[in-house]
Amino acid sequence: MIEVLVVDDHTIFRSGLRRLLGDEADMRVREEAGSAADAMQLLRQASFDAVILDINLKGRSGLDLLKSLRREWPALPVLMVSMYPEEQFARAALDAGANGYVAKDAEPGDLLAAIRRVAQGGTWLSTGFAARAREMPGRPPASDQPLHFRLTVREMQIMMAIVAGKSLTEIGADLFLSVKTVSTYRSRILEKLQLGGNSELVRYAMQHSLLD
Known part of the structure; x- marks a missing residue:
């Protein structure tokens, strides 16, 4: 029996995983x-x-937590999950010590296969991303990436909160950050994306299909 710890700050997602894994015999x-x-x-x-670990957590990010896990449990299998595509953060997750990476919109069968693979000591990436990673062992040139690929996990998290219409105060409360810190992140995001304000940020998110 594979005993799993789910780390995610969304109760609905955790409940869904519990139901999904509850239907499996192993x-x-x-x-x-x-x-x-x-x-x-x-x-x-x-x-x-x-461990199934979400890359987005309130307070510390999943990547930050992963570093702590690796110090105390270097051999513990960790599967990162995220709402963001593999192309943006899978390599960073593997570099930080994850055993695999699955997007949250993956098919349930892929998630179950990924859990089994990492629990057995293997590594999991989608077939398409694994093929691209073999062809391009280093990071692709920045000019070939959308600008939002330059964002860190925290910057991406704050960007999506702004796009969703949350105020800096609300974002700070959600992520346990001061309003000043969130404002600094916002300025950094706009600079990296070469945008002038929130309306352009929303337009960018729509153009790159970052909105549900």
Whole structure:
């Protein structure tokens, strides 16, 4: 039986994973955590065969948490999941020590296969991305990437919150950041994307299909 810890700050997503894995004979969600602190506490209290870790978490990002996991549990299989495409953050996740990366819009069968693969000590990437990674072992030139590929996980998170219409105060409360810090992130995002304000940011997100 593959005992899984799910780390994601969205209750609905965690519940969906619990139901999905509950239908499988060889795996189950043993525990859930909605934050990095809760995840670390659970990991110190029990053993798990795999961790499903969202790249977007309130407070510390999943990549930050992954670094802590690797210091204490270097061999623990970790599968990163994200609403963002593999092309943007999969390489960063693997470089940080993840065993695999799955987009949240992947087919359920792919997610189940990924869990089994990493729990057995393997690595998981989608077939298409793995092929591209073999052809291009280094990062692709920046000129070949959309500008939002320059954003960090936190910058992407804040960008999407702004596009969703949240105020800087609301974003700060959600991510446990000061309004000044969020404002600094906003300025950095606009600079990287070469945009002049929030309306252009929304237009950019629509042009690049970043909105649901």
